[in-house]
Amino acid sequence: MNLQGDWSSDVCSSDLYGRFLSLGIKWLVLVLTAAMVFDHLQIGGNVVELAFGILFGGIVLTLALAVGLGSRDLVRRSLESHTEYPSERSVALPTTKPDDSIRHF
Numbered sequence: 001m002n003l004q005g006d007w008s009s010d011v012c013s014s015d016l017y018g019r020f021l022s023l024g025i026k027w028l029v030l031v032l033t034a035a036m037v038f039d040h041l042q043i044g045g046n047v048v049e050l051a052f053g054i055l056f057g058g059i060v061l062t063l064a065l066a067v068g069l070g071s072r073d074l075v076r077r078s079l080e081s082h083t084e085y086p087s088e089r090s091v092a093l094p095t096t097k098p099d100d101s102i103r104h105f
Contacts, residue, residue: 031055 031052038048 035048035052038044
């Protein structure tokens with residue numbers, strides 16, 4: 001009985017992204033299970049932990065890049081709405097020169 005696979009395929013069967021998500025979860029569970037089995041059987045030692053760490057780090061880096069690049073336009077629009085341009089300043093710049101009685105090096 002494949003409870004995880006049945007549940008994810010039933011819930012996510014109508015959407016392409018849902019299918020991709022359920023497939024990713026299925027493989028993540030399988031890889032995590034295999035890593036725990038190898039660690040429990042003491043096969044590979046640190047190599048299994050290192051490989052799993054590199055794989056997980058790559059997935060996290062990929063997701064971080066995807067979110068960063070995907071939200072670039074949102075951040076640009078937010079910064080443009082909060083940025084005041086020089087021609088739109090409401091405060092007038094002073095026209096008098098400051099007193100230069102102090103000499104600086």
